[in-house]
Amino acid sequence: MNTNKDTINGLKVIEWEFAETPRSTPTSRRYYEEVIKVLLEDNSEVFACIWQGCEFTRESASGVWPHLKVHKRKDKKASAASPVNVSDLSVSELIGRAQQAETYRSERDVAVRELQKASKELAEWKPRAKAAEKQIQTIRSAFSAVA
Numbered sequence: 001m002n003t004n005k006d007t008i009n010g011l012k013v014i015e016w017e018f019a020e021t022p023r024s025t026p027t028s029r030r031y032y033e034e035v036i037k038v039l040l041e042d043n044s045e046v047f048a049c050i051w052q053g054c055e056f057t058r059e060s061a062s063g064v065w066p067h068l069k070v071h072k073r074k075d076k077k078a079s080a081a082s083p084v085n086v087s088d089l090s091v092s093e094l095i096g097r098a099q100q101a102e103t104y105r106s107e108r109d110v111a112v113r114e115l116q117k118a119s120k121e122l123a124e125w126k127p128r129a130k131a132a133e134k135q136i137q138t139i140r141s142a143f144s145a146v147a
Contacts, residue, residue, distance in 0.1 A: 008048060008057055011040040011051050019061035033092045034071075035064045 006013060016038045033087040034050045039056075047064045049056040058064045065127045089097070 008038055008046060008055070011042055011044070013038055014041055015039040016048075016122060019064075022062070032061060032065065033059045033096070034068050037061070 008096070016036045018033070019035040019037040021030045021032055024030040036050050038046050038048050040046065040066050045055045046059065047061045048054075049064055049067055051068075054071070056064065056067050058067075
């Protein structure tokens with residue numbers, strides 16, 4: 001988590017907190033996992049990317065949110081190249097990855113079932129198609145003999 005920033009845009013950081021999402025209500029608060037709201041020494045607020053070493057800021061949380069894709073692409077490339085050391089991940093990142101893994105597993109299970117169904121249908125229809133091709137060839141031969 002990138003909470004050790006002392007200055008942003010040349011101003012001292014007074015306080016930070018996770019930024020609320022547009023779905024947040026007074027009775028049900030919802031927060032971005034990777035966007036923070038930062039109070040600066042001049043009492044201005046900016047929204048910043050939480051990734052370690054990233055200095056990306058915007059005037060609104062919705063301006064930071066699309067930027068996070070940059071880190072996720074880098075993260076995907078890195079995870080494809082080498083195994084992930086989960087001890088370096090935050091709890092929210094671990095939960096997110098577990099949820100994504102569950103989603104992938106569910107999607108894989110659906111795809112396997114569809115493949116099995118398609119394979120079964122292929123096994124049923126292939127002999128019928130071959131028999132139909134033979135019948136069509138017989139009909140064509142009959143017509144060419146008459147013509």
